[in-house]
Amino acid sequence: MQTLDTINQTLNSNDAVMLYFSAPTCNVCHALKPKLTEAIMDNFPTFIIESIDISQTPEIASHFSVFAIPTVLVFFEGREFLRKSRHMSVGEVVDTIKRPYSFMVES
Secondary structure (H helix, E strand, O other): OOOHHHHHHHHHHOOEEEEEEEOOOOHHHHHHHHHHHHHHHHHOOOOEEEEEEOOOOHHHHHHOOOOOOOEEEEEEOOEEEEEEEOOOOHHHHHHHHHHHHHHHHHO
């Protein structure tokens, strides 16, 4: 089971992390997740993706101030770079990540 400590450890030990917040009752979450995960892995191979079920671990959602689902948080070097909730497209997320990711992997 995920804990806030394990999530923070993942954020601190990886350069690029995406947290995907969802719940079992969210149909949009289930439709978006495989598409977004595939696009991230195809375009940004070093990304670590963590899925967080807010019904099982509400304290993690609360810690990150996530109050709507689906919510995607993208972190570069432990700092939040992008926050998208509810209405998002896969292309929009990928396009927003491209430039900073390319700088990070070139370094």
